[in-house]
Amino acid sequence: MSDQKPNEEGKINIEMDDKTAEGIYSNLAIINHSVSEFVVDFISVMPGQPKAKVKSRIILTPQHAKRLVKALADNVHRFEKSHGDIKDYDQPTIPLNFGPTGEA
Incomplete structure (x- = not known):
């Protein structure tokens, strides 16, 4: 048996370095998914x-993507x-190009 004790009430100690704490600005997110994962790319588009x-x-x-959606919805509501x-202004369509396109 181990002598290790869990954190108080099962809390997780989360640490953040200074660079991560600065954050990254994003005004566009592109979301793709497969059967096993959701991929969210955060982009900064400048005029x-x-x-x-x-x-x-x-x-x-x-499962985590669904939890994130619920957490975002709750925070937006609050x-x-x-x-x-929050006003949802119409955004102009941005043509997206992720690298070279395939040709047959």
């Missing part, structure tokens, strides 16, 4: 710039309750 790079890619299991409705 007048013909190129944009993926700044971060997060890969989630379907934000709007405190600050009013």
